[in-house]
Amino acid sequence: MDNSLLWQSILSSFEGKISKLNLAAWFSKIKLKKREQNTVTISVPSIFVKEWLQNKFQRDILLSLQKFIPEIKEIKYIISPNEKQENNGKQQNTQSKIDFSQSKIDFSCNRLSGLNSKYTFKNFIVGGFNQLPAACAFSIINNFKLQNKPNNIYNPLFIYSNVGLGKTHLLEAVGNEVLNLKRKKKVKYIPCPNFTSHVISAVRNQTTEKVVDEYKSFDVLIIDDIEFIAGKEWTQEIFFRIFNDLVNNGSQILLSSDRPPRALEKIEERLKSRFEGGMVADISPPNFEERMAILEEKAKEREIILPKEILEFIAQNISKNIRELEGVLIKSFFLFQKDQNTKSVIFKIKEVFDAPKKRISPERVSNVVCGFYNISHKEVVSRSRKKEFVLPRQVIMYLLHNELSLSLPSIGVKIGNKDHTTVGYGCEKIEEKIKKDGDFLKDIEVIKERLYNI
Numbered sequence: 001m002d003n004s005l006l007w008q009s010i011l012s013s014f015e016g017k018i019s020k021l022n023l024a025a026w027f028s029k030i031k032l033k034k035r036e037q038n039t040v041t042i043s044v045p046s047i048f049v050k051e052w053l054q055n056k057f058q059r060d061i062l063l064s065l066q067k068f069i070p071e072i073k074e075i076k077y078i079i080s081p082n083e084k085q086e087n088n089g090k091q092q093n094t095q096s097k098i099d100f101s102q103s104k105i106d107f108s109c110n111r112l113s114g115l116n117s118k119y120t121f122k123n124f125i126v127g128g129f130n131q132l133p134a135a136c137a138f139s140i141i142n143n144f145k146l147q148n149k150p151n152n153i154y155n156p157l158f159i160y161s162n163v164g165l166g167k168t169h170l171l172e173a174v175g176n177e178v179l180n181l182k183r184k185k186k187v188k189y190i191p192c193p194n195f196t197s198h199v200i201s202a203v204r205n206q207t208t209e210k211v212v213d214e215y216k217s218f219d220v221l222i223i224d225d226i227e228f229i230a231g232k233e234w235t236q237e238i239f240f241r242i243f244n245d246l247v248n249n250g251s252q253i254l255l256s257s258d259r260p261p262r263a264l265e266k267i268e269e270r271l272k273s274r275f276e277g278g279m280v281a282d283i284s285p286p287n288f289e290e291r292m293a294i295l296e297e298k299a300k301e302r303e304i305i306l307p308k309e310i311l312e313f314i315a316q317n318i319s320k321n322i323r324e325l326e327g328v329l330i331k332s333f334f335l336f337q338k339d340q341n342t343k344s345v346i347f348k349i350k351e352v353f354d355a356p357k358k359r360i361s362p363e364r365v366s367n368v369v370c371g372f373y374n375i376s377h378k379e380v381v382s383r384s385r386k387k388e389f390v391l392p393r394q395v396i397m398y399l400l401h402n403e404l405s406l407s408l409p410s411i412g413v414k415i416g417n418k419d420h421t422t423v424g425y426g427c428e429k430i431e432e433k434i435k436k437d438g439d440f441l442k443d444i445e446v447i448k449e450r451l452y453n454i
């Protein structure tokens with residue numbers, strides 16, 4: 001057996017033990033160089049990879065080798081930073097094709113409850129920044145555990161914060177945990193825009209009573225981003241009925257919003273006072289140590305291995321949004337994997353931090369997205385509701401809002417004079433899809449990379 005075949009066989013014995021992401025990223029750069037009596041020499045691209053391999057896989061590699069060549073007793077390493085892959089040109093393509101859905105993260109969404117099983121307390125970091133809402137959440141769960149019913153003090157639990165600080169994660173973790181403890185409980189998670197469209201179509205089809213009865217039957221009802229109910233009078237009317245019935249029946253309600261109840265506009269006073277009737281708790285941005293803890297958890301979850309210096313650099317520079325922390329972590333992983341150089345990765349991410357918002361224009365966003373989906377600008381701003389135009393249109397809305405921080409009404413104007421609620425709904429749809437669809441997350445990462453040109 002030649003060296004490369006032998007190494008392939010060893011790698012195949014690692015499948016399942018290590019995520020595909022890591023297999024593709026790291027092991028593709030490692031080669032079996034030499035075999036001598038009882039020693040093999042492995043070439044690695046950097047000291048970092050050597051140490052990682054030694055600490056985590058030395059024993060496994062040796063055992064696998066011995067299955068083929070029993071007399072092997074020792075592994076030696078040489079560092080060959082310049083050794084390129086045979087198909088170096090192709091490598092960049094395969095990188096962007098790495099299958100996130102194959103990594104160990106489970107993006108599955110439970111159809112009945114609407115809950116995404118990836119959001120649990122196991123991967124949720126609690127610190128000063130989210131202590132109050134997390135404590136309320138634990139108390140709700142404890143009540144289910146001990147008394148099998150909700151906690152009146154925290155009903156509803158109303159959590160608010162800016163985007164990307166963990167509202168959805170926390171709410172879904174409560175839902176998942178209740179279901180874990182009590183399989184028979186009826187738990188429902190629904191983003192507010194979906195709730196609104198459910199109610200509107202019920203009114204249109206004259207099935208309102210059926211829908212109200214359905215919602216009244218839940219033991220736990222979680223509505224995410226309740227601010228989207230603003231200005232929707234029918235939905236508010238129906239939600240008010242559902243809310244009162246649920247509380248009277250002893251069911252638990254959890255809500256999230258981007259602001260406290262008092263600051264909500266175009267929402268009936270009686271609803272706001274119901275929201276304030278339970279517990280209102282906010283999440284603030286995490287401090288440096290908390291950001292490091294979150295980064296380390298995310299890296300562990302995705303099996304991303306990066307020098308601590310890079311993690312610290314990310315934590316120092318991104319302070320307001322945990323989703324962004326995660327995005328830059330993944331970006332850094334790909335960059336580091338390409339050139340194995342901590343300083344150059346830091347330099348490249350720094351470039352992105354320093355300039356992106358100034359550098360890219362709305363036109364650039366539109367061009368990049370249209371190019372990615374292979375459609376024209378005219379099609380994307382049209383009124384057509386064909387699937388192949390709606391998704392890119394919503395991606396543009398999402399990027400203009402999240403990357404360029406444009407307001408919803410101004411995005412509406414740019415994208416063919418659409419209403420700001422349409423834009424809000426579009427952004428929300430994309431956020432949901434990113435969370436639930438690993439392939440789509442990968443597409444967005446690629447689009448962002450093209451946008452910022454790194």
Ligand code: ADP
Nearest residue numbers: 123124125163164165166167168169294322323
């Ligand atoms: P929001 O709903 O407030 O916009 P999300 O719940 O969607 O924020 O969180 C954004 C990302 O950050 C998600 O990927 C989530 O898993 C992660 N996240 C947020 N808070 C935490 C935390 N305390 N620990 C670990 N990950 C977190």
Ligand code: MG
Nearest residue numbers: 167168169224
């Ligand atoms: Mg959310």
